[in-house]
């Protein structure tokens with residue numbers, strides 16, 4: 001089979017239906033194979049956006065694809081792939097490259113940086129497998145090895161295709177797909193026994209599920225376990241919406257001072273057992289280390305290891321551990337929901353002419369969300385504020401909540417819309433982040449997608465201003481009502497009161513077009529989550545407005561979850 005045909009046919013069979021990218025001269029023969037395949041190729045305005053779109057697509061679809069040219073394209077998309085690595089998103093990067101023949105005398109060929117190996121070596125830092133398809137006899141098995149690694153580890157892989165290899169016939173017989181590993185039975189039994197003993201002796205346990213539940217599709221197991229045992233469930237920002245937020249056992253987002261509300265924080269921090277299942281412990285999920293969790297009271301189970309208090313168990317498959325917990329016979333006596341009525345308060349007539357506050361923006365948005373919506377939050381107060389979204393009906397949520405790369409949300413909406421046709425993307429993005437990748441509005445219009453893009457215009461880098469004021473936080477004020485005119489499609493509007501925002505959302509929901517809603521927000525205005533984090537971190541550090549306020553103070557993954565005394 002020609003290499004190009006095999007590559008895209010195999011990716012299609014593993015579930016890829018769309019590819020995001022941009023061609024180049026080396027890449028044209030490969031793009032021709034892509035176009036002949038069953039995978040739909042989406043040309044984006046810029047490679048970073050292709051990476052964000054593929055990342056969001058992969059989170060929903062289980063695997064995604066970026067296709068780019070050598071170095072100028074590949075290194076342009078690198079940051080988005082680094083984010084996909086950090087947050088466990090299974091993206092396959094196909095980069096076309098100079099031919100096998102081109103490399104023989106090591107000439108200075110356009111797009112080359114240092115050596116022909118440079119891009120692959122850079123990618124080794126942000127992928128779980130990589131290959132350069134220079135040998136036709138091993139090409140098929142190398143493709144299979146990399147794609148298997150991507151699916152198994154839920155992290156990016158890199159496949160480099162020299163342009164003179166893509167049309168070559170390669171042998172494809174005897175290709176085997178890797179089988180999944182199994183748990184070591186005594187290790188599984190011991191970890192389970194210790195965990196169940198802790199649960200039995202706990203009086204106030206809580207489950208703090210993490211992003212791996214979404215990636216490995218294991219959330220239903222945790223819900224079953226919670227229901228059987230009658231244990232409440234919180235979420236962190238990366239895993240928000242993995243567990244249905246309207247479930248009676250769900251209590252809200254926990255993240256130290258960044259928690260959705262004080263009830264959740266109080267409940268989790270006073271629990272005598274925290275079951276962290278598939279959870280990444282990061283400075284962000286721990287509210288910049290304002291979280292107070294004690295390792296002696298925790299079980300931390302991920303695809304990489306199971307830690308019960310201070311004991312570490314190896315060779316346990318995450319799914320096996322969860323499946324065993326889900327059928328265990330334990331029932332906690334009673335559980336008092338800390339905040340059972342935390343659905344948003346309806347908008348009253350009398351407040352419609354009030355100016356918008358950040359908290360009201362998320363409250364009004366929550367009133368409009370249901371199971372057909374996917375909220376995509378960008379970095380900045382869009383993300384802090386989104387912690388507070390809680391709708392009566394379950395909406396999906398996606399955000400770069402750990403890697404925190406600005407510019408994610410607008411392109412990610414394209415990945416979401418193509419991966420899940422029934423979901424309408426609701427993008428929440430700051431004016432700064434919109435100026436980075438908002439040009440993807442043009443792709444959205446071309447593909448006739450119907451995202452609702454809410455721009456939080458607080459006149460610059462508000463989050464940075466909160467940490468340290470300076471001219472470096474000033475950006476140009478755009479006329480956001482004109483962006484649709486520029487790309488010749490969609491509808492844009494502006495709102496500065498609660499009533500105007502509510503009405504704009506209603507109009508957008510009735511429209512099949514992409515709609516851009518600019519919200520004019522006073523410069524000093526912040527969400528309660530951002531205000532709380534900023535003030536607590538200031539207290540912890542004993543300073544008023546220093547840059548160090550937001551720096552992590554201790555790596556929680558090793559040792560105690562408590563903050564060490566100040567530096």
Ligand SMILES: Cc1ncc(C[n+]2csc(CCOP(=O)(O)OP(=O)(O)O)c2C)c(N)n1
Nearest residue numbers: 380381405406430431432433460461462463
């Ligand atoms: C790619 C990237 N560059 C820089 C940053 C640092 N950063 C974090 S928030 C922020 C300001 C965001 O401004 P805006 O999008 O307007 O949101 P706001 O903070 O005003 O809510 C910056 C520059 C980042 N996280 N990602």
Ligand SMILES: [Mg+2]
Nearest residue numbers: 430431460462
């Ligand atoms: Mg801003």
